[in-house]
Amino acid sequence: MKSTLLCNGAAVSAIAFASAGLFAPTLAGAQEAPVQSSASEEATIIVTGSRISRPDLTSNSPISVVSADTIRLSGATSVEDVLRDIPQAVPGIGGQTNNGNEGAATIDLRNLTEERTLVLVDGKRFVPFNKDGIVDVNMIPAALIKRVDVVTGGASAVYGSDAVAGVVNFILDDEFQGIKGDVQYGITSRGDARTFDASLTYGTSFADGRGHLVVNGGYTKKAALSQARRSFSRFALGQADLQPSGSLTDTPGNISDSFPTICSQADIDDGNCYAQFSPNGDLGPLQGSFNFNPYNLFQVPQERYQAHALFKYEFSDAARFFGRVSYIDTKVTTVLAPSGTFFFPFTVNLDNPFLSDQARSVLAPLDTDADGDVDIAFGRRTTELGTRDSIYRNKALQFVGGLRGDITDSLNYEVFAQYGQVKRRQQYLNDIDFAKTQQGLLVRDVGGVPTCIDPSNGCVPVNLFGAGNLTPEAGDFIRLDLEANDKTTQFVTGAFLAGDLFTLPTASSAAGFAVGLEYRREKTISRPDANLIAGNSPGFGAQSPIDAKYTVKEIYGELRVPLLEDKPFAEALTFEGGLRYSKYSSDVSNLVTGGTFGNSFSNWTYKAGGEWVPTEGVRIRGLYQRAVRAPNLAELGEPRTSSTGDLENDPCAGSNPVGNAALSQLCLDTGVPAGRIGTVNGPIAGQINNYVGGNPTLTPEKSDTYSIGLVVQPRQVPGFTASIDYFNIKVKNAITQFSEQVIVDACYEQEQDPNGFFCQLINRNPINGALSGGTETGVDASTLNAASLKRTGIDFAVAYQFKISDDARLQFGINATRAIKAEDQPADIFPSYDCVGLVGKTCLRPQPKWQFIQNTQLDYGPVSLLLRWRYIGKLTKDDIVLNGADPADYVVPVIKARSYFDLSGTVRVAERFELRGGINNLFDKKPPIVGNDYGGTAENSGNTFPATYDPLGRAFFIGASVKF
Incomplete structure (x- = not known):
């Protein structure tokens, strides 16, 4: 029997533990992995992290293995449901994310963002779902996964760009034989958040065992779960008192300004003066805020169809064809509260018949030029139009094919090519048309009939002055549905040659090498409609058209040299190294201005390290790696686009600048209108307007990764393995978007110069000086090369299994991470901040010091039971540590550690029939309730962090599979 190695990642080891449903460390050599016979009596050993074909290859990087049994026993219907819990990652965007979800699920290793995690399928890049170059892991067929290798740390010398935080490699089962049907249903103890998953897999050999085909089809559906369905999330709560709060864009309609007849002097001084319309059109004091929580979701509805085919055929030992075709069609819908005017600037004529005499008298002082019109910052929720729904339809197609084979007994090769594309349709429903709303607000009385001053476009007079005053006809006139269509394509081709070189006199194994070439082309075209381009939609913002592409040509080599073998205090001493040269060329067409930009750059990536086995069962490993991440197509090609960002404090708001002449003048110089000092409104619900955009002159960011670890597998304790790794x-030169708070603080606290770089990024509302308003208002947070990032920590992994009896086996496994530093420095002029153990407006994604998953599994005859313990360490509000805020400012200054327990099991009812079921969140543990303004917009929702903690509560699943 011949062994063929598919060199796709770090060495697979301790597979016996991984296949038992444990997160196992990489401990032993790949030769100890169970060997599966193919139709051609050929054993396939898939190796991750190197292209050197050596059956004794072991990993010198930390790696966790997630098996197919783990995925099945967890009740996961999507890959994201398992990977978001591994301690090496923080939750990325997924099914629990409503605001900010683009209809995908992502992986974020080491809290370095999704762009810095490379996703592979059988060692090959998977096509990204959008212009950001990020892979939607829900497009990967869970039913075909044999295992998932999670390799943390840089790996660009082997795989190229993006492998800064690590690599997630999905190994598919291309040896499946027979027919297997699988179905699963899930529901919470409250009778909601239903999930359904079904798949059918067929595998067969042909041509006397020289060929093998595996075909799989799958369907998944997840039902929506509204935040109104959980008592802790029915109302938007404030972080300071956990009392109902919400948005000041409310149904009656609010005007932000200084109204001495309506607001107290204290509210005017603090910039918190709002006048609210009553149903009869009068203006009075603010009576409350809009509760948007019941409209938002804890589980976004999703429907997914998948079809995959894996094919291989052996012409001879020298030519073995392999191929894969994947087609995925996903539909994800996110729901937000009804749209509104969101304090965009509007002009209203004082003789508007919808205004009461009292309202005219309140607004009259704003008519400073006595032309009969007033400019107002207006916040009115258009509940009459229904919720804002975003429908994302992604259709992905990928082809992979190639040849591999043996040239000699010690020399092998591979050539391959792949093409993938994602067509993406984005529909945004039930917003309002800003231009038509403005047109409909300019109304005069003509013969007792309210009539639009400008009757074009079939104008219908719009009455937004008070709840219930917007007629269906007016609503239809201002209603706006939008659409954007994107297409992202990826083409990759390459070849490598690997084999043996020389053998040193001090060793018995030959040195291994691999050399190769690779070419990759990525292209994206984004076509938003005219209203999105113009920013004519207050509720959905703006999108810019993009036409960008880049190509990369690469050459690489690897070397692994056994230096000592079978010597005293050196059972093995091995060196490994790698080198890659990459040449990039980008081409960006600005579809707004018509300009074209090009850029080219090159870089080297490399690795060096090795392992030392002083005695049998003990291995010390270490590795240094230089990795890169080239700018993605959005970072290169997206024009400046208005959007929404987060801000905790505006130095020009309220009474902040009063009595401070220098700050007052700087506020005036950066856009606060004269006479507005002391009355500028602060951020609304922690949010302001911003701008995002690309930069065609960006260059690749570089990273250096050091890791050293110890692996123990003592012969005296059979079935025990353990590892500890420091990273x-x-x-x-990290590509970054400065946070809005960083930009504002840099301008007003450090530069203090209206012509300075950061002050020039601030554009204030021309009416009231706030940072919320129309598309002319916002903080420019476009991309640039400026940041420095640092992540350090220790990974622990232990696995132990032993027999209780001839029919019973008990297994324990734990995978833990102790984060030491998660340090970011936005630019050289700023101090760095460490987010380990913190969360909030600066540290957006929770990063506890300790995280682990511990599994205990009992196998007894046809029955397997698994108890999983998920632990999330405590977190402190970042503003307390980073800015010295008073803990009393928050009801929950510290989020206590959380533990979740899941119980699941399988039973083989018959030789070909298996049942499984389980209870996730066994003890119905509620998430921590911290308030809706505690953290970032995408991460903090429903008064908690729904991607980190479990907002659904106790949930059940039951499934069955039958194989013929």
Whole structure:
């Protein structure tokens, strides 16, 4: 029997533990993995992290293995449901994310963002779902996964760009034989958040065992779960008192300004003066805010169809064809509260018949030029139009094919090519048309009939002054549905040659090498409609058209040299190294201005390290790696686009600048209108307007990763393996978008110069000086090379299994991470901040010091039971540590540690029939309730962090599979 190695990642080891449903460390060599016979009596050993074909290859990087049994026993219907819990990652965007979800599920290793995690399928890049170059892991067929290798740390010398935080490699089962049907249903103890998953897989050999085909089809559906369905999330709560709060864009309609007859002097001084319309059109004091929580979701509805085919055929030992075709069609819908005017600037004529005499008298002082019109910052929720629904339809197609084979007994090769594309339709429903709303607000009385001053476009007079005053006809006139269509394509081709070189006199194994070439082309075209381009939609913002592409040509080599073998205090001493040269060329067409930009750059990536086995069962490993991440197509090609960002404090708001002449003048110089000092409104619900955009002159960011670890597998304790690894990742010249708070603080606290770089990024509302308003208002947070990032920590992994009796086996496994530093420095002029153990407006994604998953599994005859313990360490509000805020400012200054327990099991009812079921969140543990303004917009929702903690509560699943 011949062994063929598919060199796709770090060495697979301790597979016996992984296949038992444990998160197992990489401990032993790949030769100890169970060997599966193919139709051609050929054993396939898939190796991750190197292209050197050596059956004794072991990993010198930390790696966790997630098996197919783990995925099945967890009740996961999507890959994201399992991977978001591994301690090496923080939750990315997924099914629990409503605001900010683009209809995908992502992986974020080491809290370095999704762009810095490379996703592979059988060692090959998977096509990204959008212009950001990020892979939607829900497009990967869970039913075909044999295992998932999670390799943390830089790996660009082997795989190229993006492998800064690590690599997630999905290994598919291309040896499946027979027919297997699988179905699963899930529901919470409250009778909601239903999930359904079904798949059918067929595998067969042909041509006397020289060929093998596996075909799989699957369907998944997840039902929506509204935040109104959970008592802790029915009302938007404030972080300071956990009392109902919400948005000041409310149904009656609010005007932000200084109204001495309506607001107290204290509210005017603090910039918190709002006048609210009553149903009869009068203006009075603010009576409350809009509760948007019941409209938002804890589980976004999703429907997914998948079809995959894996094919291989052996012409001879020298030519073995392999191929894969994947087609995925996903539909994800997110729901937000009804749209509104969101304090965009509007002009209203004082003789508007919808205004009461009292309202005219309140607004009259704003008519400073006595032309009969007033400009107002107006916030009115258009509940009459229904919720804002975003429908994302992604259709992905990928082809992979190639040849591999043996040239000699010690020399092998591979050539391959792949093409993938994602067509993406984005529909945004039930917003309002800003231009038509403005047109409909300019109304005069003509013969007792309210009539639009400008009757074009079939104008219908719009009455937004008070709840219930917007007629269906007016609503239809201002209603706006939008659409954007994107297409992202990826083409990759390459070849490598690997084999043996020389053998040193001090060793018995030959040195291994691999050399190769690779070419990759990525292209994206984004076509939003005219209203999105113009920013004519207050509720959905703006999108810019993009036409960008880049190509990369690469050459690489790897070397692994056994230096000592079978010597005293050196059972093995091995060196490994790698080197890759990459040449990039980008081409960006600005579809707004018509300009074309090009850029080219090159870089080297490399690795060096090795392992030392002083005695049998003990291995010390270490590795240094230089990795890169080239700018993605959005970072290169997206024009400046208005959007929404987060801000905790505006130095120009309220009474902040009063009595401070220098700050007052700087506020005036950066856009606060004269006479507005002391009355500028602060951020609304922690949000302001911003701008995002690309930069065609960006260059790749670079990272240095150091890791050193100890692996123990003592012969005296059969079935026991353990590892401990220290990692240190530093990213320089990182592509970043400065947070809005960083920009504002830099302008008003450090530069203090209206012509300075950061002050020039601030554009204030021309009416009231706030940072919320129309598309002319916002903080420019476009991309640039400026940041430095650092992540250090320790990974622990232990697995132990032993027999209780001839029919019973008990297994324990734990995978833990102790984060030491998660340090970011936005630019050289700023101090760095460490987010380990913190969360909030600066540290957006929760990063506890300790995280682990512990599994205990009992196998007894046809029955397997698994108890999983998920632990999330405590978190402190970042503003307390980073800015010295008073803990009393928050009801929950510290989020206590959380533990979740899941119980699941399988039973083989018959030889070909298996039942499984389980209870996730066994003890119905509620998430921590911290308030809706505690953290970032995408991460903090429903008064908690729904991607980190479980907002659904106790949930059940039951499934069955039958194989013929």
